[in-house]
Amino acid sequence: MKSLLLFLTLFLLSGASFAQKVTFDDYKKRGDACFVKQDYQCAKDNYERALRIRDNDAYCKSQLKKANDALKKANTQTVPKKTPPKVEKESENVRIAELNRKEGDDLFKRGDYEAAQKKYEACLNVPSFGSDAYVKEQIKFCRMAAAFQTDAKNTLARGNGLEGLAYLKKILEINSGDPITRRLITEHLQQRGNQQFAKNQFIEAKKSYEEAMPYADIQTKAVLANLINTTEKELKADTDKKAEAAKVAKQEPKTTPKEPVETQKSVDNKPAEPITRPEVAKKETKPIQEVKLPTAPNQNLVPKIAVGAVGIGAGVYAFMLRSQYNSKLEAYYALGTGRAEYANWKKAYQEVKDAQGKTKIYNVCLGVAAGAIIAETILLLKKPKARSSALRIEPTSDNWGVALQYRF
CATH class of the missing domain: 1.10.10 (Arc Repressor Mutant, subunit A)
Structure with missing residues (x-):
């Protein structure tokens, strides 16, 4: 074991x-x-x-x-969870809304306000984005800027450069980097300066070029700088020329014309004056009797009064229309561009458009007043022929006796 x-x-x-x-x-x-x-x-x-x-x-x-x-x-490393369909739809809406808003911002910066407004409105149409405060405010700015663009275009087409520039500068208060508006302002001021330069108005031309400088791009600024330099040279040359002319005029002595002295030779060569015989005065026959009739009143007085009244009435009404338009326009320019001023701006803008709609009546009144001035001038310068209505008793030249004569 x-x-x-x-x-x-x-x-x-x-x-x-x-x-x-x-x-x-x-x-x-x-x-x-x-x-x-x-x-x-x-x-x-x-x-x-x-x-x-x-x-x-x-x-x-x-x-x-x-x-x-x-x-x-x-x-x-976790296994990705499947996103519910509702969450996927919400994320897709966010993507679409942000894309429309971004495209709207890009168009707004480029100055295409109508296209930008459509993109912003498409952003508001996306579910859960209908109350976006930023997008709503941008839509208001797009409407204001587009209205200013239309007004500036129409005003410049009528030849009113100052009012057109005011509208364009209003756009820059909303979007200071608008390249289209800045280019329009630069081109208008440069064209105005060229016209003044052609008329030898060098001081005014230089001011127009300098006013265009802040709105111009880099290339245009170089062109404007060259124009300003050329204008300054022309202005200096013109000033020197005027100063030289004044200096020469000051140095020239004043000469008095000498009276010719007659010599014996000039007296001999002087042609003999013809000898005239004294005429025997003829005895005129005076009329024995003249009976004057009363003359008719001046018939031009009534037309003068009528034409003057029409001209004054048309001129006063045209002045009232113009004053009303200017007052509405000044009130419109005084408004700001903020969100709180939008309601007041819309009302003031409509009032300006209504006053501007009476331009045809204003032009007609001016035409009537001008025509009345011309007619009144003609009536004042035209003198009526003097006519005397009278009975005259004169001796007859053919036979013995008297003759009865009536002038009318």
Whole structure:
């Protein structure tokens, strides 16, 4: 019995030592196989078992670290969740609204206010974006700027440059970087300066060029600088010329014309004056009697009064229309461009348009007044022929006696 127990003890001790040697290599090989298959949890377990046997093995430690890093990376990668249809629709609406708003902003910056207004309105039509305060305010600015553009175009076409420039500058108060408006202002001022330069109005031309400088781009500024330099040279030359002319006029002595002196030779050569005989005055026969009849009243007085009344009435009415238009326009210019001023601006703008609609009546009144002035002038300058209605009794020249004569 004792021998049997001893045999079993020796057998177990030998088996334990044999199992310890094989297990380390086996764990290591299993860990490598799992690592190649990217089964990092299996690799981690086998490397840890191998390190329990040989805790200082550098290879197993390195592979264990790689397996842990791979497990952490795998845990951080989550499976994407499916977005509900409602959320997808809301995100699509946001994308469309932002796209329309961005396109509207780009068109607004370029000065295309009608197209920008359409983009902003499309943004408001997107669900859940109908109350966007920024977009609503931009639509108001687009309407104001478009109205100013129309007014400026019509006013400049009529030849009223000052009023047209005022409308264009109103646009820049809304959008200071509007390239279209800045170009129109520059072209108008440059053209005005060229016309003044052609008329030798060099001071006015220089002011027009300098006024255009802040609105011009880089290339146009170079052109304007050249025009200003040329204008200054012409102005200096004209000033020097006038000063030289004044200096010459001051230095010239004043000479009085000499009276001719008659000499004996000039007297001899002087033609003899013809000798005229004195005429014998004829005795005129005076009328024996003249009976004057009353003359008719001046018939031009009534037309003069009528023409003057018509001219004064037309002129007064034209002055009233013009004063009303100017007062409405000044009130319109005095308004700002903020959100709070939009209601007042709309009312003032309509009043200006109504007053501007009476331009035809104003022109007709001016024409009537001018015609009345011309007619009144003609009537004043035209003098009626003097006629005297009278009975005259004169002696007859053919026979003895008297003759009765009536002039009318």
